[in-house]
Amino acid sequence: MLAFVLDEKGPHISPDQPEPEPGPDEVVVRVLRAGVCNTDLELARGYMDFNGVLGHEFVGQALDGPLAGKRVVAGINFGCGRCAWCKGGLERHCPSRRVMGILGADGAMAERVAVPSANLRVVPDGIDDDAAVFTEPVAAACEILDQLEAANGLRETRTPALVFGAGKLGPLIAQVLAAAGFDVGLVGRHLDSVEWLADRGITLMDSPPSDRRPLVVEATGSIEGLRAAVAATSPRGTLVLKTTVAGKHQIELAPIVIDEITLLGSRCGRMEAALERLASGEVATAGLIDASYDLREAQSAFERAAARGTRKVLLRGD
Numbered sequence: 001m002l003a004f005v006l007d008e009k010g011p012h013i014s015p016d017q018p019e020p021e022p023g024p025d026e027v028v029v030r031v032l033r034a035g036v037c038n039t040d041l042e043l044a045r046g047y048m049d050f051n052g053v054l055g056h057e058f059v060g061q062a063l064d065g066p067l068a069g070k071r072v073v074a075g076i077n078f079g080c081g082r083c084a085w086c087k088g089g090l091e092r093h094c095p096s097r098r099v100m101g102i103l104g105a106d107g108a109m110a111e112r113v114a115v116p117s118a119n120l121r122v123v124p125d126g127i128d129d130d131a132a133v134f135t136e137p138v139a140a141a142c143e144i145l146d147q148l149e150a151a152n153g154l155r156e157t158r159t160p161a162l163v164f165g166a167g168k169l170g171p172l173i174a175q176v177l178a179a180a181g182f183d184v185g186l187v188g189r190h191l192d193s194v195e196w197l198a199d200r201g202i203t204l205m206d207s208p209p210s211d212r213r214p215l216v217v218e219a220t221g222s223i224e225g226l227r228a229a230v231a232a233t234s235p236r237g238t239l240v241l242k243t244t245v246a247g248k249h250q251i252e253l254a255p256i257v258i259d260e261i262t263l264l265g266s267r268c269g270r271m272e273a274a275l276e277r278l279a280s281g282e283v284a285t286a287g288l289i290d291a292s293y294d295l296r297e298a299q300s301a302f303e304r305a306a307a308r309g310t311r312k313v314l315l316r317g318d
Contacts, residue, residue: 002014004315012299019112022064025118027064029113030112030318034314035312035314037056042244052105052106056099058073058108074115123135130289130314131285134285139273140269147266160185162184162186164229165221165225166194170217171194187207188206193287213234213237216238227251235260236261285312288312292316301315
C-alpha cells in the first residue's frame with residue numbers, strides 16, 4: 001500500500017506500507033482526500049515523537065461495516081470507550097486514547113486507513129470531497145463556540161473578536177465566529193488570497209487594531225503571534241489558544257494576571273457541527289485550497305504546505 005510516513009528518516013513516501021489491520025469494531029476506509037495541516041508539519045519537527053502514517057484530515061469511503069459504500073469522515077481521537085471521559089462524549093481526553101496520525105495510530109495519508117466505526121460520520125451529498133476534507137479543522141473551529149458557552153456565555157450579538165493567523169486554520173475560525181454573530185477581525189499576512197472573506201462580514205487586518213477585544217483567538221502557532229494576541233485581549237477578556245507546536249514558548253505571564261485574562265486551550269470538536277456548517281454554506285473552503293497532489297506526490301505536497309503563506313494543500317486518493 002502507498003503511504004506517506006514519518007520515521008527516523010523523516011517524512012517520506014512508503015510504496016509498500018502494510019495494509020491496515022482493523023481491530024475490534026474498526027472498519028477500513030479508502031481515502032479519497034487528505035489534507036496537510038500545521039500539526040503534520042510540527043510532527044515532522046519532532047512534536048509528539050510520532051512514527052507512522054501521517055494525516056488526520058480526510059474524507060473517504062467505508063469499505064466494510066454498517067456504513068460500507070458511504071462517504072465518511074471521522075473523529076480523530078480513538079478512546080477506550082469505557083472511561084468517564086469516553087462515556088461523556090469527550091474521547092479526546094481519554095487517558096489511553098490513540099489519535100489518528102498523531103499518537104499511536106496510523107493516519108490518512110495512505111490509500112486506506114482503519115478507523116473505529118463509532119468515529120465515522122456520513123458526509124451529506126451536498127458536500128463535495130474537496131470541502132469534506134475540511135471537516136476536522138472546521139470541527140476544531142466550532143469547538144470554540146461550545147467552550148465559550150460552557151465557560152462564560154460569551155455569545156452576545158456582535159461581540160468584537162480577533163483571530164490571529166490567516167493561514168490554514170484562522171480563516172475557518174473567523175467564518176465560524178462571524179456566522180455565530182461575532183464582529184470578527186482576521187489579523188495576518190498574505191491576505192490577498194482571502195479577500196473574499198470580507199464578503200462574509202470579516203474585517204481583514206495586516207496588523208492588530210489599537211483597541212483591545214474581549215475575545216481573541218491565537219492560531220498562528222508562533223511566539224510573536226501569541227505575544228500579540230495577549231496584548232490584544234482586553235481586561236477580563238478570553239484568549240483562546242488554538243495551535244500546537246513542537247518548540248517551547250517563552251512569554252511574560254504578568255499581563256495575563258494583571259488584566260485577569262482567561263486562557264482557553266482548544267483542540268478537537270464535534271464532526272456533526274462541522275458537517276452542518278459545511279452543508280449550509282456558513283463556512284466556505286474552496287478559496288482556501290492552494291494546491292492538490294496525487295498521493296504519490298506527497299513529498300512535494302508536504303514541502304509546498306511548509307512554505308510560508310501556503311494555505312491548504314490536499315492529497316488525492318484513487
